Amino acid sequence: xxxxxxxxxxxELRATDAGKSVVLNGWVHRKREHGPITFLNLxxxxxxxxxVVEADAAAALKAAAGELKYEYCVAVKGxxxxxxxxxxxxxxxxxxxxxxxxELQILTRCxxxxxxxxxxxxxxxxxxxxxxxxxLRSFSMQDKIRLRHEVAFAVREHLxxxxxxxxxxxxxxxxxxxxxxxxxxxSRLYPGKFYAxxxxxxxxxxxxxxxxxxxxxxxxxxxxxxxxxxDRQPEFTQIDIEMSFVKRxxxxxxxxxxxxxxxxxxxxxxxxxxxxRIAYDESIELYGSDKPDLRxxxxxxxxxxxxxxxGFQAFKDALxxxxxxxxxxxxxxxxQEGGAVxxxxxxxxxxxxxKQIEExxxxxxxxxxxxMAWMKVNAEGKLEGGASxxxxxxxxxAGLEAELVAxxxxxxxxxxxxxxxxxxxxxCVSLGAVRSKLGKDLGFCDPxxxxxxxxxxxxxxxxxxxxxxxxxAHHMFTMPQEKYHPTLESDPGAVKGDLYDLxxxxxxxxxxxxxxxxxxxxxxxxxxxxxxxxxAERKFGFLTEAFKYGPPPHGGIAPGLDRLVMxxxxxxxxKEVIAFPKNSFAVSPMDESPNEVDAKQLEELSIRxxxxxxxxxxxxxxx
RNA sequence: GGGGGCGUGGCGAAGCUGGUUAUCGCGCCGGCCUGUCAAGCCGGAGAUCGCGGGUUCAAGCCCCGUCGCUCCCGCCA
Numbered sequence: 042x043x044x045x046x047x048x049x050x051x052x053e054l055r056a057t058d059a060g061k062s063v064v065l066n067g068w069v070h071r072k073r074e075h076g077p078i079t080f081l082n083l084x085x086x087x088x089x090x091x092x093v094v095e096a097d098a099a100a101a102l103k104a105a106a107g108e109l110k111y112e113y114c115v116a117v118k119g120x121x122x123x124x125x126x127x128x129x130x131x132x133x134x135x136x137x138x139x140x141x142x143x144e145l146q147i148l149t150r151c152x153x154x155x156x157x158x159x160x161x162x163x164x165x166x167x168x169x170x171x172x173x174x175x176x177l178r179s180f181s182m183q184d185k186i187r188l189r190h191e192v193a194f195a196v197r198e199h200l201x202x203x204x205x206x207x208x209x210x211x212x213x214x215x216x217x218x219x220x221x222x223x224x225x226x227x228s229r230l231y232p233g234k235f236y237a238x239x240x241x242x243x244x245x246x247x248x249x250x251x252x253x254x255x256x257x258x259x260x261x262x263x264x265x266x267x268x269x270x271x272d273r274q275p276e277f278t279q280i281d282i283e284m285s286f287v288k289r290x291x292x293x294x295x296x297x298x299x300x301x302x303x304x305x306x307x308x309x310x311x312x313x314x315x316x317x318r319i320a321y322d323e324s325i326e327l328y329g330s331d332k333p334d335l336r337x338x339x340x341x342x343x344x345x346x347x348x349x350x351x352g353f354q355a356f357k358d359a360l361x362x363x364x365x366x367x368x369x370x371x372x373x374x375x376x377q378e379g380g381a382v383x384x385x386x387x388x389x390x391x392x393x394x395x396k397q398i399e400e401x402x403x404x405x406x407x408x409x410x411x412x413m414a415w416m417k418v419n420a421e422g423k424l425e426g427g428a429s430x431x432x433x434x435x436x437x438x439a440g441l442e443a444e445l446v447a448x449x450x451x452x453x454x455x456x457x458x459x460x461x462x463x464x465x466x467x468x469c470v471s472l473g474a475v476r477s478k479l480g481k482d483l484g485f486c487d488p489x490x491x492x493x494x495x496x497x498x499x500x501x502x503x504x505x506x507x508x509x510x511x512x513x514a515h516h517m518f519t520m521p522q523e524k525y526h527p528t529l530e531s532d533p534g535a536v537k538g539d540l541y542d543l544x545x546x547x548x549x550x551x552x553x554x555x556x557x558x559x560x561x562x563x564x565x566x567x568x569x570x571x572x573x574x575x576x577a578e579r580k581f582g583f584l585t586e587a588f589k590y591g592p593p594p595h596g597g598i599a600p601g602l603d604r605l606v607m608x609x610x611x612x613x614x615x616k617e618v619i620a621f622p623k624n625s626f627a628v629s630p631m632d633e634s635p636n637e638v639d640a641k642q643l644e645e646l647s648i649r650x651x652x653x654x655x656x657x658x659x660x661x662x663x664x
Numbered sequence: 665g666g667g668g669g670c671g672u673g674g675c676g677a678a679g680c681u682g683g684u685u686a687u688c689g690c691g692c693c694g695g696c697c698u699g700u701c702a703a704g705c706c707g708g709a710g711a712u713c714g715c716g717g718g719u720u721c722a723a724g725c726c727c728c729g730u731c732g733c734u735c736c737c738g739c740c741a
Binding site: 073076078079080089091093095096110111124125127132133153154155156159162163164165166167218220222240265266267268270271273407408409513514515517519625626630 | 667671697698699702736
């Protein structure tokens with residue numbers, strides 16, 4: 042039977058449409074029966090419209106209405122009627138009208154639902170993923186998918202307007218070393234050989250610069266075979282960008298403009314024209330994170346000096362141990378950090394209970410802090426409780442207490458928290474975790490506030506203590522800042538890269554760098570991290586080969602689309618803004634991937650699966 | 665690889681110190697109801713309490729193991 046095709050959507054009818062004959066198509070969102078009269082709320086992507094089957098309706102119409110259940114897909118033909126004043130629903134966009142049904146077709150029926158299609162559905166995520174098509178019918182999910190679409194569109198609009206070409210790069214590529222684990226695709230034509238799915242289009246976008254494309258972007262799907270998190274999925278989307286003949290600030294300004302455009306167009310939010318710039322070291326010292334949440338200040342302070350003068354042996358031991366390790370490293374010519382004692386003043390929270398403080402300490406311990414000391418500032422501005430006896434009173438050096446309170450800017454009624462560690466980074470990061478928790482607990486994390494910042498001046502190298510060698514902190518094509526070029530080899534630990542991250546509300550939103558375009562400099566970097574020329578040639582040969590043919594100076598960045606949309610939507614998991622995400626074990630509960638495949642498929646790929654007596658499986662590839 | 669949390673009708677939860685017939689809301693089925701809009705009212709069905717083992721006179725509850733989910737640490741150049 043030919044179905045009644047819609048002439049209007051469920052979101053568009055208004056009082057001015059009264060009298061019109063229309064057809065609506067949609068799903069039964071609600072049904073309310075009052076004896077002979079039946080109300081239906083019909084829903085589609087555009088909204089909800091009330092349909093009335095009246096008491097004097099034809100028998101066939103009433104019978105059809107009687108059969109309806111939640112989520113039946115139906116077509117209704119009828120006349121639009123303005124509702125009497127007392128029956129207008131001000132909460133509905135279409136609340137001024139209703140459709141008086143004249144003909145009702147049941148297009149398809151729906152089984153008893155595993156959960157209601159509703160904003161208030163509190164089904165567990167696992168179940169929502171299994172029945173994702175039902176979950177996505179809800180307005181809250183439709184809003185998020187629409188926002189994602191609009192963000193992607195605004196990104197394209199802005200970049201195309203700035204002269205960028207959208208260029209696709211391959212998804213079957215050569216596996217390259219470093220970084221995350223690759224997802225591999227076996228080759229049928231070449232038994233024993235594999236393609237890799239790209240962790241990012243990094244090498245291709247640089248080669249596009251060598252190719253003279255000048256300004257490139259792509260909404261690129263990226264694949265990393267690592268454990269998932271709330272803000273990490275095995276496959277995710279980057280707004281991949283690369284530009285020729287630019288310096289750092291050109292890239293930052295482009296992204297500032299792009300974010301401004303995206304927020305203005307999609308949320309109507311005006312962002313500042315420029316974002317704060319914070320040096321990596323400063324960010325770690327003040328916020329204990331390289332992706333600080335700047336919706337609130339509550340900056341940490343270094344109280345190492347005070348600890349040294351105090352009688353707090355645990356703190357002094359931590360500093361001494363750190364200093365000893367630092368000295369030992371220095372004798373080997375390695376720049377390394379010592380220990381630190383960091384403090385955080387929590388305004389007005391001297392009334393925190395033992396239990397509350399212990400919960401904060403637990404947050405610090407997750408990041409390897411051995412403990413957290415605390416003190417309270419009483420009404421007289423004196424320190425009391427916890428570790429105060431080491432800094433105040435008769436047991437402490439004269440004047441130390443007043444000096445410390447003044448230095449910290451602590452007021453009566455404040456709570457002071459302190460973490461010491463022989464590793465500066467551990468002290469900072471663990472107390473930074475406490476700062477983050479406090480931000481959430483104290484309600485500073487308004488999801489409608491968007492506080493962007495650039496984190497710049499990242500270290501270029503990290504010392505790998507296990508292997509006693511230097512590793513690149515980011516990828517190997519990052520340009521070291523000019524002023525460090527003479528001392529790359531003599532003091533790698535001090536070298537800053539021409540690197541930048543865009544952070545917002547405690548998340549890393551983008552990461553980028555100016556790249557090395559000088560083959561000689563590239564060789565020096567390979568050499569510092571112990572990447573021998575032959576190996577470099579074998580693994581990145583195509584890139585180094587390309588760079589023999591007049592590569593331009595270039596740089597780029599890659600904002601994460603999923604995280605951006607997540608934050609714009611006020612969510613804390615990127616699964617909420619991905620139509621079909623994987624669960625935390627990289628499984629798709631809906632289609633049950635990954636799955637086993639037919640023996641014939643394996644045979645064509647020269648693959649055999651071996652099962653050990655304990656059930657462990659190994660894949661054997663015939664070469 | 666490690667840690668926290670969860671697993672009870674289709675869904676979400678409650679279930680005390682181990683004690684009779686496992687409770688509530690939503691949904692489902694049947695009935696009533698002429699203006700509702702998360703409609704309301706009456707009645708009904710529906711659970712091997714994730715799975716396996718143990719302790720006990722007695723286990724949803726305690727113990728051991730296991731599976732699944734979720735958040736986090738590691739990992740993610």
